[in-house]
Amino acid sequence: MLEIKNLHARIAEDGTEILRGVDLNVKPGEVAAIMGPNGSGKSTLSYVLAGRDDYEVTEGDILFKGQSVLEMDPAERAAAGIFLAFQYPMEIPGVATMEFLKVAMNAQRKARGEEELKIPELMKRVRTAAEELNMDMGMLKRPLNVGFSGGEKKRAEILQMKLLEPSLCVLDETDSGLDIDALKIVADGVNALRSPDRAIVVITHYQRLLDYIVPDSVHVLYKGRVVKSGEKDLALELEKNGYAGVIGEAA
Amino acid sequence: MNMQLQVRRTAAEETLLASFSERAASLPGDAAAAERRAQAVEVLKNGLPSRKVESWHYTDLRRLLSSVPDFDPSAHAEPRAALLPGSVVLPVVNGIAKLTDVPADISVASITNELADGSFASHLGLADTDDTVGAINSAFVTDGFALDIPAGRVLEQPIELQNLQAGGQVHTRFAVRAGEGAKATIVERQLGDGDALVSSVSHLEVGEGAEILWLIIQEQPDGARHLGQINVKIAKDAKLTLFVMNAGGKLVRQELRVCVEGEGAEFRLRSVNLLAGDTHCDVTMVLDHAAPHTVSTETIRNVVADKAEGAFQGQIRVAREAQKTDAKMACNTLLLSDEGGFSTKPELEIFADDVACGHGATVTDIEPAHLFYLMARGIDEKTARGLLVRAFLAEVIEELEDEAVVEVLEEKLAAWFATHG
Numbered sequence: 001m002l003e004i005k006n007l008h009a010r011i012a013e014d015g016t017e018i019l020r021g022v023d024l025n026v027k028p029g030e031v032a033a034i035m036g037p038n039g040s041g042k043s044t045l046s047y048v049l050a051g052r053d054d055y056e057v058t059e060g061d062i063l064f065k066g067q068s069v070l071e072m073d074p075a076e077r078a079a080a081g082i083f084l085a086f087q088y089p090m091e092i093p094g095v096a097t098m099e100f101l102k103v104a105m106n107a108q109r110k111a112r113g114e115e116e117l118k119i120p121e122l123m124k125r126v127r128t129a130a131e132e133l134n135m136d137m138g139m140l141k142r143p144l145n146v147g148f149s150g151g152e153k154k155r156a157e158i159l160q161m162k163l164l165e166p167s168l169c170v171l172d173e174t175d176s177g178l179d180i181d182a183l184k185i186v187a188d189g190v191n192a193l194r195s196p197d198r199a200i201v202v203i204t205h206y207q208r209l210l211d212y213i214v215p216d217s218v219h220v221l222y223k224g225r226v227v228k229s230g231e232k233d234l235a236l237e238l239e240k241n242g243y244a245g246v247i248g249e250a251a
Numbered sequence: 252m253n254m255q256l257q258v259r260r261t262a263a264e265e266t267l268l269a270s271f272s273e274r275a276a277s278l279p280g281d282a283a284a285a286e287r288r289a290q291a292v293e294v295l296k297n298g299l300p301s302r303k304v305e306s307w308h309y310t311d312l313r314r315l316l317s318s319v320p321d322f323d324p325s326a327h328a329e330p331r332a333a334l335l336p337g338s339v340v341l342p343v344v345n346g347i348a349k350l351t352d353v354p355a356d357i358s359v360a361s362i363t364n365e366l367a368d369g370s371f372a373s374h375l376g377l378a379d380t381d382d383t384v385g386a387i388n389s390a391f392v393t394d395g396f397a398l399d400i401p402a403g404r405v406l407e408q409p410i411e412l413q414n415l416q417a418g419g420q421v422h423t424r425f426a427v428r429a430g431e432g433a434k435a436t437i438v439e440r441q442l443g444d445g446d447a448l449v450s451s452v453s454h455l456e457v458g459e460g461a462e463i464l465w466l467i468i469q470e471q472p473d474g475a476r477h478l479g480q481i482n483v484k485i486a487k488d489a490k491l492t493l494f495v496m497n498a499g500g501k502l503v504r505q506e507l508r509v510c511v512e513g514e515g516a517e518f519r520l521r522s523v524n525l526l527a528g529d530t531h532c533d534v535t536m537v538l539d540h541a542a543p544h545t546v547s548t549e550t551i552r553n554v555v556a557d558k559a560e561g562a563f564q565g566q567i568r569v570a571r572e573a574q575k576t577d578a579k580m581a582c583n584t585l586l587l588s589d590e591g592g593f594s595t596k597p598e599l600e601i602f603a604d605d606v607a608c609g610h611g612a613t614v615t616d617i618e619p620a621h622l623f624y625l626m627a628r629g630i631d632e633k634t635a636r637g638l639l640v641r642a643f644l645a646e647v648i649e650e651l652e653d654e655a656v657v658e659v660l661e662e663k664l665a666a667w668f669a670t671h672g
Contacts, residue, residue, distance in 0.1 A: 050627050054619075078629035090624040094642025094649075100625070103638065108629035143642075160628060 418445025
């Protein structure tokens with residue numbers, strides 16, 4: 001599903017290299033956790049996957065379903081099936097959430113050559129997904145993310161993910177700012193999306209989220225490279241002993 | 252005595268003066284009106300203002316008004332459908348008011364009649380020495396409507412003052428008086444098909460405790476020159492929301508002269524200016540806070556595409572006795588093209604010592620992080636940009652709260668972006 005090969009990327013503005021040769025394979029159906037200390041390049045990796053132009057890929061490749069995505073803009077990547085749940089979802093005044101969902105869903109359908117959804121069908125899907133996430137429909141009448149609490153924003157991200165049905169979900173620090181109840185709801189939402197033809201990449205600093213979204217593989221990112229990969233036990237080991245041991249081993 | 256060296260007149264100045272010589276005898280009004288017209292023409296003889304005149308600094312009328320068309324008595328147009336559903340439409344077609352039925356307790360008269368019976372002459376003249384719009388209009392005004400909304404009357408139906416031009420010169424006046432406690436929505440529409448020179452001056456008196464929503468919707472065609480002005484007085488505890496949308500015209504000057512003169516009165520200005528092509532659009536506000544405990548907020552949002560140029564001048568004057576005035580002004584511009592430009596000049600003159608006044612201005616491009624967020628959801632760049640630009644303007648429109656008004660204005664936005672986006 002996702003093959004990252006020797007990926008190097010730097011900040012476009014000042015040339016600072018952040019990713020220094022990331023290698024990672026994620027198979028369909030797999031839930032991969034990417035962990036690492038602050039500043040290891042986790043968020044950069046998520047942005048580079050989504051195609052944010054603040055970063056330049058200088059070497060290596062990202063293959064999605066066997067095709068390189070490097071030449072695709074963020075909208076094309078999204079239409080191809082890549083979804084990034086943001087660590088800090090943008091507040092966009094003046095764009096009603098419902099209108100945004102309609103435009104996004106239909107833009108992706110159009111890009112894939114599918115028919116646009118009619119309003120009643122669209123409303124039905126949104127209502128069902130919102131209920132599953134315990135979200136109030138009134139929230140969706142408000143401008144996108146404006147005045148949403150941290151937890152509401154994260155839920156809104158998962159709502160979008162459910163509605164857009166991507167084949168690769170990248171969750172960037174989805175647990176940050178969530179209390180335990182909200183965390184459970186969000187995790188249930190993600191778990192409901194687990195399927196044999198979908199891959200999920202969970203980027204997190206803490207083990208906590210992985211108690212609720214149990215990964216198939218765990219990868220430790222440090223100084224822009226994957227320094228250790230293992231099974232879910234690796235996350236527990238990191239929780240117990242901290243990153244120092246793993247990083248020391250790799251160094 | 253001041254001796255001035257006579258500067259050579261421009262073609263536009265010559266045409267204006269020649270038009271007056273030709274038309275003076277046939278213009279409506281009594282002797283008092285004729286005298287006021289003659290005084291206005293004397294001012295015009297000094298020439299149109301150039302950028303050296305401070306209040307015209309960003310709109311060099313002498314240079315930009317390169318020509319003036321002749322009057323075109325044969326020009327014809329049919330009144331348009333109302334902007335807001337269910338409105339009473341009072342059309343002025345190429346300078347001639349077409350009287351129509353209005354609710355029985357609303358008094359309506361044509362300005363031609365008002366000028367003839369002497370009740371309107373005092374409205375003619377200049378608001379100040381730089382009032383070129385007032386001078387041109389006073390000299391040439393032919394018609395328009397004067398409206399009285401009685402005290403306590405709550406008008407459910409909006410009233411549309413439709414100034415429709417079909418070419419040539421058009422000079423129109425509207426005067427509305429809202430009695431104590433009255434409530435109404437009034438649409439002033441400026442539109443047409445010709446490459447006209449239009450001057451349109453409005454007067455609005457908002458009586459004690461009255462609540463008025465006044466919308467100026469200017470959608471002149473690409474070749475038209477539009478000089479607009481509204482003069483407002485807001486009495487004690489009254490509320491006025493003034494919404495101004497400019498979405499057309501080659502040369503546009505819209506002046507807002509507002510006096511918040513009663514204690515506890517509130518004024519809101521919301522303006523959306525859509526500039527494209529080689530439009531020059533200038534919104535100039537002079538706002539007087541003349542009484543204590545008055546509140547005003549001014550939000551101006553502009554979108555500039557192509558080679559368009561725009562300006563907003565916002566002058567707020569707080570009189571010595573106007574303590575506890577609260578005034579906030581913000582002018583934000585999205586510049587979508589490197590070739591366009593927008594100038595903002597805020598000016599605060601505060602003579603009271605216990606007030607809260609603030610202003611801010613920005614000129615920006617679309618926020619890249621917002622664009623990325625929308626694109627990351629599969630929305631292509633063009634559509635995403637369009638959504639963000641419209642959102643920037645929709646925020647102002649949505650503050651109007653009246654659903655029918657918001658819907659119609661958002662349709663106007665969508666239509667403008669469909670042709671200019």
